[in-house]
Every structure is written in C-alpha cells, then in structure tokens.
Amino acid sequence: MAKGRELKGRIKSVENTRKITRTMEMVATSKMKRAQDRVVAARPYANALGEVLSRLYSSELAERFPLLRQPARQRRVAVLLLTSNRGLAGAFNANLIKEARARVAELEARGAQVDLHVVGRKGIGFFRYVNRALLTARTDITDRPTAEDAASLVDGLMADFVAGALDGVYVVHAQFRSALSTPPTTTQVLPVQPPARSDAGMQRDYLLYPSAEELLTELLPSYVRNSVYRALAETAAAEQGARRTAMKSATDNASEMLNLLKRTYNRARQAQITQEIAEIVGGAAAL
Amino acid sequence: MISPERTLFEGEVDSLVAPAFDGEVGILGGHAPMMTLLGRGELRLGTGAGGRRFAVVGGFLQVVDDQVRVVTEQATEVGAR
Numbered sequence: 172m173a174k175g176r177e178l179k180g181r182i183k184s185v186e187n188t189r190k191i192t193r194t195m196e197m198v199a200t201s202k203m204k205r206a207q208d209r210v211v212a213a214r215p216y217a218n219a220l221g222e223v224l225s226r227l228y229s230s231e232l233a234e235r236f237p238l239l240r241q242p243a244r245q246r247r248v249a250v251l252l253l254t255s256n257r258g259l260a261g262a263f264n265a266n267l268i269k270e271a272r273a274r275v276a277e278l279e280a281r282g283a284q285v286d287l288h289v290v291g292r293k294g295i296g297f298f299r300y301v302n303r304a305l306l307t308a309r310t311d312i313t314d315r316p317t318a319e320d321a322a323s324l325v326d327g328l329m330a331d332f333v334a335g336a337l338d339g340v341y342v343v344h345a346q347f348r349s350a351l352s353t354p355p356t357t358t359q360v361l362p363v364q365p366p367a368r369s370d371a372g373m374q375r376d377y378l379l380y381p382s383a384e385e386l387l388t389e390l391l392p393s394y395v396r397n398s399v400y401r402a403l404a405e406t407a408a409a410e411q412g413a414r415r416t417a418m419k420s421a422t423d424n425a426s427e428m429l430n431l432l433k434r435t436y437n438r439a440r441q442a443q444i445t446q447e448i449a450e451i452v453g454g455a456a457a458l
Numbered sequence: 459m460i461s462p463e464r465t466l467f468e469g470e471v472d473s474l475v476a477p478a479f480d481g482e483v484g485i486l487g488g489h490a491p492m493m494t495l496l497g498r499g500e501l502r503l504g505t506g507a508g509g510r511r512f513a514v515v516g517g518f519l520q521v522v523d524d525q526v527r528v529v530t531e532q533a534t535e536v537g538a539r
Contacts, residue, residue: 397462
C-alpha cells in the first residue's frame with residue numbers, strides 16, 4: 172500500500188499548513204481590529220485640523236507661506252512609499268510597489284527628478300533588487316505607527332520643500348476602505364492642498380491669538396505630519412486586512428485540497444480491500 | 459480634547475485652564491469664540507467631581523458656542539487630583 176502511505180503523508184502536511192494559515196488569519200483579524208480602531212481614533216484630530224485650516228486659509232495669506240507655495244514646474248519631487256515589513260499578505264506589497272513605480276514613471280515623464288523614500292522591508296527589497304537609489308530606507312516603523320514616526324519621516328522633506336530644494340512630496344500608501352478593499356493610492360502631501368471649506372454657515376468672527384498668520388505657521392506642519400500619520404495608520408490596518416484575506420483563501424484552498432486527498436486515499440484503500448477479498452475468494456475457489 | 463492618536467476627553471466641564479503660547483488662559487461658560495495656539499504645560503479641567511490634569515505640548519484651542527476643542531500634538535493625563 173505504497174500509494175496510500177504517500178497520500179497519508181500529504182494529508183498530514185496539508186493539515187499542518189492549514190493549521191498555520193488559520194492561525195495567521197485569526198491573528199491578522201485581531202490585529203486588524205486594533206489597527207482599524209487607531210485609524211478611526213485618528214479621524215477627529217484630522218477633521219479638527221482640516222476644518223480650522225480651511226477657515227484660516229485665504230489666498231492672500233497663502234502667498235506668504237512656503238508650505239503653500241505652488242511651484243509652476245516640478246523639478247525635483249519626493250515619493251514616499253509605505254510598505255510592510257512582513258510578507259504573506261497576498262498582493263498587498265506588490266500593489267503598492269506597482270503604484271509607486273507608475274507614479275515615479277509619470278513624474279519622470281513630466282521632467283521631474285524623483286527622490287524615492289521607502290518604508291518597510293518589502294519595498295526596500297524590491298528597489299534594491301532593481302538597483303534604484305533610495306534616499307531613506309526605514310524598517311523601524313512597526314504595526315503601530317506613532318505621530319513621532321510620521322514626524323521623523325516628513326520633517327526633513329518639509330524643510331527641503333520650504334528651502335526650495337523640493338517641489339512636491341507624494342505619499343504612496345494603502346487606503347483602508349474595508350478588510351477586503353485596500354487599494355493603493357497616492358496622496359499629495361506637499362504643497363499642502365487646503366481642505367475644501369465644509370460649510371459657510373460656520374463662518375464666525377474669532378478672537379485669534381496671536382494672529383491668523385502665526386496660527387497657520389504652527390498648524391500647517393501639524394497638518395502635513397498628520398497626513399503622513401494617517402497614511403501610516405491606514406497602511407498598517409490595510410496590511411492586516413490584506414493578510415487576513417490572503418490567509419483566509421489559503422485556509423480555504425487547503426480545506427479543498429484535503430477533501431480531494433482524503434477522497435483519493437479512501438478510494439485507494441477501498442480498492443485494495445476489494446482486491447484482497449477477490450484474491451481470497453479466487454484462492455478459495457481454486458482449492 | 460483630541461491628540462493625533464486618540465480622543466482623550468469628551469464631556470462637560472465647568473472651567474478649563476490651558477497653557478497658551480504666551481501664558482495661561484482660563485475659560486468659563488459663555489466665552490467669546492476664540493482660537494489660540496497652545497504652548498507646553500499643564501491643562502486643567504474643572505468638572506463637578508474634582509478635576510483632571512493633562513500635560514500637553516503644542517496644538518491649538520478653539521472655543522465656539524460654549525464648546526471648547528483642544529487639539530494638541532501630544533497629551534498625557536497626569537493622575538487625577
């Protein structure tokens with residue numbers, strides 16, 4: 172019963188694999204829940220900041236702020252790509268890398284020099300492989316990004332933008348729509364796009380201390396940092412979502428494969444027993 | 459009261475003392491609409507049942523229609539008094 176034993180071995184191995192993928196699915200589910208909570212918790216801050224900025228914003232003031240500078244031509248831009256440190260998340264990282272490459276190609280076609288900054292082992296690995304110079308390559312950002320992480324990523328870029336060395340900063344990240352939908356997107360972080368004024372009825376006369384100008388000076392960098400923080404948080408949540416989906420389909424595939432293997436095994440076993448009986452009956456008849 | 463990572467406090471207070479960029483600012487009910495930058499320091503909330511204190515760094519404070527919104531870069535609660 173050589174074939175039977177072989178099948179038994181395969182059944183065992185698929186069972187073990189399924190155990191692993193199922194565990195990873197459950198771990199990813201719980202991590203995703205927490206990451207998702209963080210995305211939701213970050214929303215009030217972003218909304219509050221956006222609302223205040225749109226209220227303070229006026230085109231006369233915009234002229235004076237380097238962060239609001241709209242360069243006529245983009246000579247040198249930075250693309251910040253956020254990927255995960257770990258794999259086994261389906262096409263998650265591949266999609267992000269694809270989006271980043273498309274974006275870089277598009278910017279280069281417009282005649283800009285593109286600086287690439289990458290977060291996450293997966294993205295770094297890919298660009299090392301294609302021999303592209305990375306200005307930043309960071310792997311120290313965990314599943315729980317903090318506001319400080321975001322600041323450390325973008326502060327240098329902001330300084331370059333203010334100094335005129337950069338004409339734009341784009342962040343390529345995953346959008347967390349739901350566990351199943353985590354499309355890669357590109358967000359323009361600099362120059363700052365003031366959020367649209369939500370409703371004019373809220374327009375009030377405020378006592379401003381010290382002045383609209385100084386408030387903007389303080390709040391614009393916060394807004395930029397926060398955009399990056401949100402991108403980090405969403406990417407972290409999306410990674411877990413993508414991993415969960417990938418592991419769920421792996422578990423389903425393993426179950427399907429097990430069914431098939433078990434059926435084949437049982438059929439082989441039955442065939443063998445039938446054959447043995449036939450042999451015995453044949454032997455008895457011969458006596 | 460909001461920080462980038464979460465909402466720290468939400469509810470009714472009697473009074474609020476916040477570290478503005480140039481000194482402390484106290485706010486009671488019926489304050490005029492105001493917006494100000496925050497510095498670094500201690501933010502005190504006076505509620506019916508005693509008070510709560512937070513250490514805050516940066517951000518801003520907004521008052522509209524008896525609602526105060528504190529949006530800060532960093533905040534941690536410093537044990538109830």
